Amino acid sequence: MSKLFKRVVEVITTNVKMNNTDLDIEFEIPFDDDLDPNLSVVSVYNLSATTRNQLKRGKMLTINAGYIEDKGLILSGYIDNTTSKLAGADRETIIKVLDSQPLDKKKTLQKSFKPGIKAEQILRDLAKSLGLSIAVLKLPKNKVYSKGYAVDGEIVKTIQDISKDCGAACYISRSKLYIRSLKQGDDHRFVLSSKTGLIGSPEYFEEEKDGVTVKGYKIKSLLQYRMNTGSIVELHAVGVKAKVRIRKGKHIFKGDSYYTEVEAIL
Structure with a gap:
């Protein structure tokens, strides 16, 4: 039912x-x-x-x-x-x-970290400087800066740069900071199909991003709170059976419209 x-x-x-x-x-x-x-x-x-x-x-x-x-x-x-x-x-x-x-995106910091410092330690310190609570900090590679690390500029850009050095994406969701691999997310073990709210057929797409081909689907469903940035969903539709990770989207409620629309990558 x-x-x-x-x-x-x-x-x-x-x-x-x-x-x-x-x-x-x-x-x-x-x-x-x-x-x-x-x-x-x-x-x-x-x-x-x-x-x-x-x-x-x-x-x-x-x-x-x-x-x-x-x-x-x-x-x-x-x-x-x-x-x-x-x-x-x-x-x-x-x-x-x-x-x-x-969030003051232009906030700057001048600070030096000791030789041998690891990326995770720097990121935690920078998040604290911005007043951001960390939900997930899981680096594919916890880079060691053997000569130390000097911050001299915008904190947000530094977080982005260090995350990229470690093969991670960084984003804010529901008031918290997430830093982790684009391939990792929150697996709710949710199967999206016509029986669980899928509307129409998923639309396949390919795009080039930083020299890498990104493949995925644009998906629309009845409003679904489990579908959010970083959510992992099993997508079942005609001709499609795949595990995807949501990267962006929106929840809409207006009049009779009550749906979630997302882009999800393979």
Whole structure:
């Protein structure tokens, strides 16, 4: 029996919990595999003035979504700004949410690390300097800098450079930092097929990236919280049976539309 019935959406922030049973809610929640924080847009209609006044910049906001028997986290971030306007007979409150703590991409650091320092130690130190919590730090190659390492510039770029030296990708997801191989991810042992929400046929693609041919599929499904950056999914469709790793996508809820759209690589 399918669990994909009765849509459930919960929007939670300090002292406020909203759901799609009591309120009309819409959202577009993007996610990808880089260090640029993603900006999600959440609209809630006909909130009281008291509730609107509690949606302050800097407060943490999470969204759980799915179905009555199967829901999970699709957004964890911080309110960037909130606006309110009349939309016909309704009042629309628009909440913009960054999926990271406010991140100063231009923040610089001058620091020297001792000879023999390993990449993992430097990365942990740099993440701390940015105030980023680490969810996963698993380097394919934990490079040793025999002559030491000097940081003199933007911290974000240094994290990207060291990660690349070690054969890893780095990105922010649900307010946390992930540094690991592009081939690794979170295996939820989820099989996506027409029975579990796959919409239409996956679209195969190939592209050149850094001199390497990247192959994968563009996929659309009924909204699925398990599909996020780094998620590993078993894809079953006509002519397709493959294990793929999601690199980017978005969750959409607007009117009758309730879906997840992703690009996943082989």
